[in-house]
Amino acid sequence: MKKFMDQDFLLTTETAKALYHNYAADLPIIDYHCHINPREIAEDRLFGNITQVWLGGDHYKWRLMRANGVDEKYITGDASDYDKFRKWVDTLQKAIGNPVYHFSHLELQRYFGYYGALTETTADEVWELCNEKLSQKEFSARNIMHSSKVEAICTTDDPIDSLCWHKQLQEDSTFPVKVYPTFRPDKALHFEKPDFLEYLSALSEVSDVKITDFESLCRALKKRIEYFAALGCRLSDHSLPYVMYLPADKNEIETIFKKRLSKDLLTEEEILKYKTAFLLFAGKSYEEAGWVMQLHYGPKRDNNQKSFRLLGPDTGFDCISNVSFSSQLADYLNALNDMDGLPKTIIYSLNPVDNAAIDSVIGCFQESGVKSKLQHGSAWWFNDNKYGITEQMTSLATSGLLANFIGMLTDSRSFLSYPRHEYFRRILCDLIGQWVEKGEYPMDFHLLGKIVQDISYYNTKDYFHF
Numbered sequence: 001m002k003k004f005m006d007q008d009f010l011l012t013t014e015t016a017k018a019l020y021h022n023y024a025a026d027l028p029i030i031d032y033h034c035h036i037n038p039r040e041i042a043e044d045r046l047f048g049n050i051t052q053v054w055l056g057g058d059h060y061k062w063r064l065m066r067a068n069g070v071d072e073k074y075i076t077g078d079a080s081d082y083d084k085f086r087k088w089v090d091t092l093q094k095a096i097g098n099p100v101y102h103f104s105h106l107e108l109q110r111y112f113g114y115y116g117a118l119t120e121t122t123a124d125e126v127w128e129l130c131n132e133k134l135s136q137k138e139f140s141a142r143n144i145m146h147s148s149k150v151e152a153i154c155t156t157d158d159p160i161d162s163l164c165w166h167k168q169l170q171e172d173s174t175f176p177v178k179v180y181p182t183f184r185p186d187k188a189l190h191f192e193k194p195d196f197l198e199y200l201s202a203l204s205e206v207s208d209v210k211i212t213d214f215e216s217l218c219r220a221l222k223k224r225i226e227y228f229a230a231l232g233c234r235l236s237d238h239s240l241p242y243v244m245y246l247p248a249d250k251n252e253i254e255t256i257f258k259k260r261l262s263k264d265l266l267t268e269e270e271i272l273k274y275k276t277a278f279l280l281f282a283g284k285s286y287e288e289a290g291w292v293m294q295l296h297y298g299p300k301r302d303n304n305q306k307s308f309r310l311l312g313p314d315t316g317f318d319c320i321s322n323v324s325f326s327s328q329l330a331d332y333l334n335a336l337n338d339m340d341g342l343p344k345t346i347i348y349s350l351n352p353v354d355n356a357a358i359d360s361v362i363g364c365f366q367e368s369g370v371k372s373k374l375q376h377g378s379a380w381w382f383n384d385n386k387y388g389i390t391e392q393m394t395s396l397a398t399s400g401l402l403a404n405f406i407g408m409l410t411d412s413r414s415f416l417s418y419p420r421h422e423y424f425r426r427i428l429c430d431l432i433g434q435w436v437e438k439g440e441y442p443m444d445f446h447l448l449g450k451i452v453q454d455i456s457y458y459n460t461k462d463y464f465h466f
Contacts, residue, residue: 004117005105010386010426015443016433023449024425027457028151029418030466033237033294033409038155038165038179040415042172045141047415050130051081054107055088057413059316060100065091066316076311082127089123099385099423106419111144141415145177148418152178152466156237159185159224160199160206166231178466183228183236183291185221189278191260192271214257214274218281225289234464235292236282242297242324243347245331247280248273279332284341292464293343296380298324298350320350320382326357333365333374344370344463346406348377355392359399372404375463378424380411389427403451406460425456 002008011017047053055061055075065075065087073079074087095101108114112130116122133139138147145153157163161181169179187199204211207220246269248256256270286293300321302308308317329347336342342365347358355376362374376396379388396402408424410417429452435441436448460466 005102005109005115009102010423011430011433013430013433013437015436015448016426016430018445019433019448019452020426020429022445023452024429024456025422026149027425027453028149029421030151030457030460030464031153031410031418031421032235032406032460032464033156033182033411034153034417035156035411035413036153036415037413038169038181040141041145041175041177041179042165042168043141044143046137046139047134048131049081049085049134050127051085051088053134053414053416054104055084057314059314061088061091063316064095064098064100067091068094076315085127086120086123089118089120089126093117093119102423103417103420106423107416110148110419110422111139111416142175142177144415145418150177150418152180154180154182154235156184157181157228158187159183159221159228160202162206163228163231170231178232180232180234181228182294183225183233184238185236185282186239188217188221189238189240189275189282191257191274191278192266196260197263212261214253214277217257218285221282222285225285225291229289229291233291235294236286237294237296238279238282239299240295240297241300241321243295243329243332244272244275244279244325245328245335246272246276247335248277253277276332280335280339280341283332283336283343283345284339287336287341287343291343293345294348294377295345296348296350296377298348298354299381322351322353324349324351324354324357326354326361329358330361330364333361337365342373344373344375346375346377348380350381350383352379352383352388352391355395356399359395363400371462372401372406375406376400378408384411384420386423386427389424390431393428393431403454404459405455406463407455407457421456425452428452428455 008017011020062075068091070087070091074084092101092104104118108118108126112133114126114129118126137143163181166179166181169175188203200211203220207223209216209220209223211217211220253274256266256274259266259270283293298321299318301318302313303319304317333342347362349358358376362376365374367373376392379392383392393402393405396405408421410420432448432452436443
């Protein structure tokens with residue numbers, strides 16, 4: 001029987017072990033999509049205890065605690081940090097088979113040197129060990145990133161953000177990790193939302209463009225793209241229920257936009273036409289800026305309205321949607337391609353049944369002279385586990401070139417999440433190792449090692465020009 005999460009965790013063949021330990025383990029990390037708060041990096045935050053760094057903002061853990069019947073006061077409420085930690089421990093020891101169980105124990109191993117299992121019996125020992133270390137300067141936000149071999153991260157930022165913390169970090173020569181913004185204009189895209197008009201006012205102010213129609217909205221966003229680019233931004237991100245495509249001419253879009261300004265009721269068709277026009281403008285603008293476009297689709301958000309009203313968004317009440325139209329995704333990419341406006345694009349779906357569709361669509365738009373211009377993004381959110389990661393990479397390998405894949409990201413708000421790259425690399429090496437030992441690819445470590453290193457690090461560095 002294998003030991004609990006030992007040095008060969010998730011590595012089931014000798015080939016996998018050799019690939020991970022000799023080629024993948026020591027590579028730096030580029031975390032090109034996360035939700036880390038740049039202010040906490042700039043101010044080099046120290047965390048008071050393990051609860052603050054582990055449970056603060058982590059809706060993955062919050063969902064598990066609710067499934068365990070934990071009262072909300074111990075999750076997002078006013079219970080003490082120690083009591084919240086004990087409730088989390090009671091939940092975690094029941095999370096057999098859940099990736100969060102593995103994530104949590106990898107973090108205990110890598111940052112705190114604890115190689116046991118976290119249970120009710122060991123809880124106080126772990127609490128004291130972690131808190132003693134977290135009180136030291138070596139465990140500040142910046143030092144955690146540095147010790148994790150993080151080379152660069154991309155945060156997620158609204159177009160109206162001043163990016164003041166990014167500026168401060170870029171001017172600080174003492175911190176070697178690069179922190180880049182990501183342009184995420186969801187509040188301008190989802191114009192049916194109640195706060196859209198208020199958002200337009202804020203966007204007008206920061207861009208110095210009075211927004212009175214769709215054309216002026218585009219001018220305002222263009223100015224913010226230029227502003228973000230000046231601070232090193234090189235990618236955008238969009239969160240969508242699905243990638244829609246329902247084109248309309250310029251006059252119709254302006255009519256729809258004026259209806260929204262007048263607070264008139266909009267039809268579903270009008271909403272889709274606006275969003276199509278917006279996404280066409282956005283994609284073309286990103287191509288002109290030399291950016292990468294990310295499309296995240298497939299969530300149904302804020303399902304538990306009673307809890308959402310109490311706690312707000314991103315608190316654990318989203319689920320997988322089965323609404324996905326690969327034909328509209330293909331039509332959207334085709335429209336951009338026809339106007340010479342298709343940027344490098346990464347496509348993620350929250351629904352794992354979309355894997356084959358994504359791989360078939362992106363294969364239509366790969367470009368001569370550009371290595372895998374369109375990418376099938378890494379297994380996302382509910383799929384970020386050994387089965388989802390394996391399925392995504394297997395689908396990509398089946399229909400495209402796995403060796404050109406740009407690999408893992410954390411999509412996390414936690415400074416302790418970087419071992420998720422290790423988790424991914426172990427699964428990658430095990431998948432390739434199994435293929436080799438089944439005789440499906442030659443035992444050539446020169447080729448295999450390069451594939452593993454490229455997927456783990458070098459493809460990302462090349463794709464984004466880091």
